[in-house]
Each structure stands twice: as structure tokens, then as C-alpha cells.
Amino acid sequence: MSLAQDAQPIPAKTVLKPIKFVEYDLPNGLHVILHENHAAPVISSYVLYHVGSKNERPDRTGFAHFFEHLMFEGTENIPRGQIDKFISGAGGNLNASTSFDRTDYYFNLPSNQLQLALWIESERMLHAKIDEIGVETQRKVVKEEKRRGVDNQPYGTLFEELAKLVFEGTPYSWVPIGAFQYIDEAKIEEFRDFYKMYYVPNNATLAVAGDFKVEEIKPLIEAYFGPIPRGADVQRPKMEWKLPAAGQKKDVLKENTPLPATLHAWRAPVETDADAYPLELLTNILATGRSSRLYKRLVEKEQVALDAEAFPYLMEKAGMVGVFATGQNGVALDQLDQLITEEVESVKKGGVTEEEFQKARNTKEAEFAKAFGAMASRAENLARYHLFFGDTNLINTELDRYLSVKREDLQRVAQKYLTDDGRNVLRYPVPAAPAESKKSN
Amino acid sequence: MRLILTTSIAVLLAASSANAAIDRAQKPSPGPAPEAAFPDYHQTTLPNGLRVFVIEDDRTPTVTFRLLIKSGSVFDGEKTGLAGFVAGLLNRGTAKRDAATFAKEIDSLGAKLEAVAAADYTAVVTSGLTKYTDEMIDLFRDAVLNPVFPSEQFTREQRKSLSQLMAEKMEPDALATKLTGKVLFGGHPYGAYRTPETVQAITREDLVKFHQQHFLPNNASLAIVGDVKPAQIISLIEKALGGWRKGEVPTIEAPKDDEVKGLSIHLVDRPGSVQSNIVVAQRGPRRSSPDIAELNVINATLGGGFSGRLFQNLREKNGWTYGAYSAFNPMELGGAFQAGAETRNDVTHLALIEILKEMQRMRDEPVPEAELELQRQYNVGNYLLSLESAARTAQRVQDIDLYGLPADYYKTYAKQMSSVTPASAQELSKKYLDASNAMIVVVGEGKEIRPELEKLGKVSAYNTELQPAPEPKPAP
Numbered sequence: 001m002s003l004a005q006d007a008q009p010i011p012a013k014t015v016l017k018p019i020k021f022v023e024y025d026l027p028n029g030l031h032v033i034l035h036e037n038h039a040a041p042v043i044s045s046y047v048l049y050h051v052g053s054k055n056e057r058p059d060r061t062g063f064a065h066f067f068e069h070l071m072f073e074g075t076e077n078i079p080r081g082q083i084d085k086f087i088s089g090a091g092g093n094l095n096a097s098t099s100f101d102r103t104d105y106y107f108n109l110p111s112n113q114l115q116l117a118l119w120i121e122s123e124r125m126l127h128a129k130i131d132e133i134g135v136e137t138q139r140k141v142v143k144e145e146k147r148r149g150v151d152n153q154p155y156g157t158l159f160e161e162l163a164k165l166v167f168e169g170t171p172y173s174w175v176p177i178g179a180f181q182y183i184d185e186a187k188i189e190e191f192r193d194f195y196k197m198y199y200v201p202n203n204a205t206l207a208v209a210g211d212f213k214v215e216e217i218k219p220l221i222e223a224y225f226g227p228i229p230r231g232a233d234v235q236r237p238k239m240e241w242k243l244p245a246a247g248q249k250k251d252v253l254k255e256n257t258p259l260p261a262t263l264h265a266w267r268a269p270v271e272t273d274a275d276a277y278p279l280e281l282l283t284n285i286l287a288t289g290r291s292s293r294l295y296k297r298l299v300e301k302e303q304v305a306l307d308a309e310a311f312p313y314l315m316e317k318a319g320m321v322g323v324f325a326t327g328q329n330g331v332a333l334d335q336l337d338q339l340i341t342e343e344v345e346s347v348k349k350g351g352v353t354e355e356e357f358q359k360a361r362n363t364k365e366a367e368f369a370k371a372f373g374a375m376a377s378r379a380e381n382l383a384r385y386h387l388f389f390g391d392t393n394l395i396n397t398e399l400d401r402y403l404s405v406k407r408e409d410l411q412r413v414a415q416k417y418l419t420d421d422g423r424n425v426l427r428y429p430v431p432a433a434p435a436e437s438k439k440s441n
Numbered sequence: 442m443r444l445i446l447t448t449s450i451a452v453l454l455a456a457s458s459a460n461a462a463i464d465r466a467q468k469p470s471p472g473p474a475p476e477a478a479f480p481d482y483h484q485t486t487l488p489n490g491l492r493v494f495v496i497e498d499d500r501t502p503t504v505t506f507r508l509l510i511k512s513g514s515v516f517d518g519e520k521t522g523l524a525g526f527v528a529g530l531l532n533r534g535t536a537k538r539d540a541a542t543f544a545k546e547i548d549s550l551g552a553k554l555e556a557v558a559a560a561d562y563t564a565v566v567t568s569g570l571t572k573y574t575d576e577m578i579d580l581f582r583d584a585v586l587n588p589v590f591p592s593e594q595f596t597r598e599q600r601k602s603l604s605q606l607m608a609e610k611m612e613p614d615a616l617a618t619k620l621t622g623k624v625l626f627g628g629h630p631y632g633a634y635r636t637p638e639t640v641q642a643i644t645r646e647d648l649v650k651f652h653q654q655h656f657l658p659n660n661a662s663l664a665i666v667g668d669v670k671p672a673q674i675i676s677l678i679e680k681a682l683g684g685w686r687k688g689e690v691p692t693i694e695a696p697k698d699d700e701v702k703g704l705s706i707h708l709v710d711r712p713g714s715v716q717s718n719i720v721v722a723q724r725g726p727r728r729s730s731p732d733i734a735e736l737n738v739i740n741a742t743l744g745g746g747f748s749g750r751l752f753q754n755l756r757e758k759n760g761w762t763y764g765a766y767s768a769f770n771p772m773e774l775g776g777a778f779q780a781g782a783e784t785r786n787d788v789t790h791l792a793l794i795e796i797l798k799e800m801q802r803m804r805d806e807p808v809p810e811a812e813l814e815l816q817r818q819y820n821v822g823n824y825l826l827s828l829e830s831a832a833r834t835a836q837r838v839q840d841i842d843l844y845g846l847p848a849d850y851y852k853t854y855a856k857q858m859s860s861v862t863p864a865s866a867q868e869l870s871k872k873y874l875d876a877s878n879a880m881i882v883v884v885g886e887g888k889e890i891r892p893e894l895e896k897l898g899k900v901s902a903y904n905t906e907l908q909p910a911p912e913p914k915p916a917p
Contacts, residue, residue, distance in 0.1 A: 086468060147783070224465075290548070
């Protein structure tokens, strides 16, 4: 490529304002990360436990998520049902979530309520109270959560089916919401054992961001969390992540499928692998924005799809990369599959253009520039980078990893991971219309 | 220097001596509450009538432009979906860029430019890195002033909409939302929803006309949020949008007053449902009502969060649902109140009865002071938390302009929410919550839930086309 063609000045890389933090371990193993920032009179506390659905036994799926619900019940010093009342009554909000790899809990509060956050989180870590009433109620609640998100929605089972297919043979093959029967079968002692094993300071990270002084919060953290006894070393699930693995095909037949949909997915490396970065840029070129390849082909040119998405889904010990398209009414799934395959083959064969490559880099740059404004997102991401990447400062530097990717890496990872043999295809065909409804069309 | 050093050692010592001072058995008491101070912002009006607001936020090197056209789907007329098509096609081709060129240019900046139509307004938003400010303004100007709505792009979107409507017939949320609008607002555009017929009735000329009639600088406001300097950015905006010509702003009638009396139950039979979507709806106040701030506290008490009565009753006490909430949705010309939950089939009627009971209890009994204090704090505190977001501040500043609210509306907002007493809460509940005249919409498995619903009142049944369904035949 000649210099003349590149004569347009390329603006310098945006300088991100560094997010400063201090981090340290308490003697009991709790990892603490503090980000002092006085832009607004707010604080966010974020507690990350290194336990998710991949830690579950295959006959106890849904356990980690169910346990997350129980953590709102109460503690030795907090009566049942009071945790939200305390936080709401202090002008704050809270929630929690469970994924394959971790369970997290957050509070956002006006900054004069910092101590309340530390108190409740330390109470939950020290001596949460788990009783039959709470377990019985949350059993019902979690079933409604699953019906709402999975069983009562078109394509609601997609993620569950996808995990089964792509992660077969690993503890990632079931999803965090799990199965009803196992939550019913679990005895209260099992919940207590689970708490004892995973909800220990040496398996947790505490991040606090916002309007406080580091030297004032440190002794408080010591006072609230210091006395919590260290637990036994946590046993991690033993699993081998085989790359590549042969793909499978599955059609999911559901009465409530309104439009044909297809998902192609391949096994991909774990999130800490260097190939994670070119893979993300590749998916951007495939399907982010109306100038992306799949949009231009499936939505614009052939007009067979409503939308097309490509995504990396990389985790601690497993990963996948996928392409998803919802077809227009009446479009054959085989046609969608064929077009997706052609676009994937084209990038494997010809790589990406310089223009596409710059667009993907610029998108990442803009994403990072926008990403960590709010204190809640700073606390969350500081903890995430620490736990899963062992480098808290990646909150400031991860963008450089994307920007150091070379254009040819994108073709290389396409060839390496998006293989013919490794392709899983999960499809939702529209059930054949009954004869009588044809009249109205 | 020395003095500073000494002071900081003193602070350290004082702090570490506090080490043992906690009492884990007690909830810690808070320090003095910070004040919810609405941020300062810069505003100006261009000669063509365009109001411009600048909210500085230097935390990230980005900028967002949000143009609010004060016309939304309420101006659709018979052609429901029209404002949505106009918004959706603004970035699909202009006088000097075809759709592909436009997409390539905006994508190559790593930026986004999208528009959406709500009932009362159309918002055009672009955001990206500050170093691309000039390029973003150029694309933004082009999309707002010179869209050509290319036929082939319009036809494609029309076709996609028909597919989307197919999908919505199977989505419980979509069915509930559409039918609720219809029973609340009847024929007024606030209650209209797209059908294959309305989508097909729209022509490219309708889009052009809508754009001409409504995209006027004196019918709009622009908020700029980010790491910008007001004087500098306003001069760029003057250059880009100063030549935009003003025109006559269209008006529209408010929905007729609601004359519904008595409970009505509307059931969408969605075979195969394993959950029922329940909505209890009624008309509510407009956005300009002086009661809105206080209604936040009343709504929070009933169904605003995890500590609201609906959540506590339906989920924490009974385990019938994952969540149960309520909300007022005040708009320019009218408003709605909705309470709802998704419950398993066999408790649908029980959950509905409890929602109505909780609404009635807000009217019949004063809220105990301790509970009300929690909800006042919840609202005031979360309002303070929301001020962290400059984008949210921009929306509020534009809302003041859009809905004609007093200029100090958000400066006194926290104070208004703090002022609710048990007596005023009961009075407002009596004014705005009326369980005995509520309109109830349920989407679910008809054959399982209908018999119990019939015991609560007359049930009007619909199919998933939202057409009245024939009465069930008696068993042979």
C-alpha cells in the first residue's frame, strides 16, 4: 500500500483518563480494590465471588444462581427481608447476578452511606442466614424467573440449547438458571455447605468506587471484613477445553417460533487468550453496524434477514464465537445458513480490508472511551479484570491490546476457529402452518 | 508543606483508631446526607428557534448530540407507525450520501447515529469520540436536514416490519402492551399500534411530508453532552444548523376523557403459555401535572422496587412471580398508570386480586410513616444517584423544554419528593388509583385461566391478532 493512498491524516489515538486505584489483600485472603473519585457524592460497592454455574454438579444445576437469591434473605444481625429495606431506605439500589464463572452483588448509594454497604456485605460474607422459609419462597420465585425468561418466550431456550451443543462434556454445558428439579431436590444442608465452601473471603473480591477517602475507608474495611475467617482453598472444576472439537447440528421445534432463526457457533479460546482480541475485531467486521458484511449481505442485498449478529462469548475456561440471524417471514433456513457460510468463508479466504480493519479499531476505541464513566461500572470492571485477568490495571490498558492486533491476525483467527468441522448449527424452524390458517394469508 | 504532612498523619491515626469502633450488631448510622444538586448547564437559542443545551462532562473523551423533535407517533394519524419509519430511515440516505455511504462513514468513526420515535417526540442521537466532532456534526446535520427516504430502503423496512409483526403475535409482552394501549386510549394515537394494514398504507411521500411538517428548528431542542467547551461547540452548531428554516409547528388534540366505569377484563388467549402477563391499567396524569414528583413516592410504595408492596406481597410472601411492579407513565396530552406481574397459570386470578387489593389499600389506609420515610429516601437518594449521569441530566433538561415544566423543576425535585406525608399520599392515591374502575389485560393460556377470571368480572376475549375471539362453545 502506497503512502499516497494513506495521505489522509489519521487522528491520534484518544487518550483515556487513567482510572486510579489501590489494591491489596486482607490477611484472610479478601482482595480489596479502591477507586477514590469525588465527581459525584455517590459510592458503588461490588462484591465478586468466584463461583458460578460451572462449579455446580450436573445433578444440581441452577444452584449458584439459586444461592444468589438466598443472599438477600438475612444474616445473624440483619433480620429476614431487611437488606433491600436498608439499602432503599438509605436512598440506594442493589442487585446481583450469576453467570457461568461468577456471582456478583452490588449496592449504589449516596456517599454518606458507605458504611452501610460495608456492613451488609461483610454480614453476608460472615454469617448469612439460610432458613426453610426463604428456601421455599425462592424456589417458587426462581421457577417464575425461568418461565419468564425461557419457557414463555419465543427462542427462550436458545442459550440453553447453544450451551448444550457447544460446551458438551464440560460444566459450561448447562446454563446458570439450571433445571427446576435440582433446586427442588437440594436439601438445606447443601445450601449451607455451598455457602461454607464458596462464600469465603479468600474466594471474593471487594471493589468500592466513588466519593470516599482511601485512608478513611481502609480501617473500616479492616474492621468489617478482617474478622471473617479464611475458608478452605476452593476446589476448581477440572476440565479440559478441547480446541477444535467437531460441531453438531440441531433443530429446535417449538410451537411458538414466529420467524426462522439460525445460529452458527464455534468453540473459541478462553478470555485471557491473545486470540480473544482479533476474534472480537473480526466479529465487529462481520456484523456490527450497517456497513458490516452480514448486514450488507443478509439484510440489505438479499433481504432475507431482519438482523444479523456476531458475538464472541469468551469465559474463564471456555469460549465460543457465534453468528445469529433471524429470517424474514417465509425465508428458508437453508438459505440463511448458506449465506452465513459464504460470508464466513469469504473472510477466511480473503481476510478483511484495511478500511474494515480501521473501522473495527475505531469502534473499540470509542467503546473503551465510553465504557467506564459511572462509578458502578468502574467498581465492576476493576474487580473483573483482577479476578479473571490477574491485572486490575487492564481497565486502563486493555484497549492497547486491541490496537496492537495486526490486520492479518483477523484472517488467521477466522481460519483457525471458524472451521467447517467445528461449526455447530442451531436452528429454530417455524412450525408448518395448519391448513386452515392459510386462508387468511 | 509540613503542616499538610502533619495533618494527613493525624487523619491516618484518627482513622485507624476507629478500627475497633464498629458494632456489627447495629446498622451503622450515616453521615450527613449530600445534597441532590442539579448540575449547571449552558443554554442558548439560535435565531431560528432551536434551543441548545450543553452539559459538560469531562470523565470520558466522548460527545453525544441528542436532537429532540417535539413530534412523535402521536402525529401518525391513520398511518400508525409513520413517525417510526421516519426516524428509522433518517440514516438511510441523504441528498449527498446513499445508505451504504452513510453507514460506512458513521461506522468508520466508531460512532453511532440512530433515531427513535416515542409517543411525544422523535430523538435523533449520535455519539462518539470528541476527536471526530466535526465529522459527527456533518453526518448528524445531513441526516436531520436532508434525508431522502430512498424507496428501496423504505420498501425493505416495510417488509421487515411485516415480519416483526408476525413475531410480535407470539410475544406475550408485545401483546399485553398493544392491548393495554387500546383499552386505555381507544382510538387516540396514544393507544394505536401497528398492524399489517397500517404498515402497508404508509407511502414514501408520507415520510417526506412528516419530515417537512415536523422537523423544524422551532419544534426541537438539542442537547450536547460530553467533554466539550460550550462556546466552541455552540459555534459549530450555529454553523451547521443556523440555516435550518423555521416553520409552523403542528398541534394535535388530547385524548377524550376516560369514561370507563367499572372493572373490565380483557384476555388474550395465547395457547401454550406457561405464565400469564397481567396488567392493571388506568388513565393517569399528564407530564405537566404538579403531582408527578410526589406520585413517584406513592408509586414506589405500591410497586416501585424490591421494597414496594406488590413485590413484597406477590413475590416475597407468595412466591407467585419473579417481579411485580407499577408505574405512572405521564405524557404530554395524557397519561397512564400500570401495575403488573407475570405469574404461573394457576395463580393468575389470585395475583390479580392482590394487585387490586394493594391499590385499594393505598386509598383506604394512610401509609405508615416509617414505610413512607423509606420510600421518600429511596426516591430522593436514587434521584441523587441518577445525577451522576450527564446523559440523564440532558434528558431532563430537554424534558423541561418539551413538556413546558418550570425552569427550576429539577432543582426542587428532591424537595417535592421529600414533602409527601401520609395524609397527602392517601389523598393522591384517592385521586389517581382506582381499583374498582381498572382496565385489566391478561395474556395467557385461556383454557386454564379464563374460568377463574370470569368470577371476577365479565371477560372480553381476544385472539393473538387482538381481534375479539368467539365465545367458547359449551362442552359437547
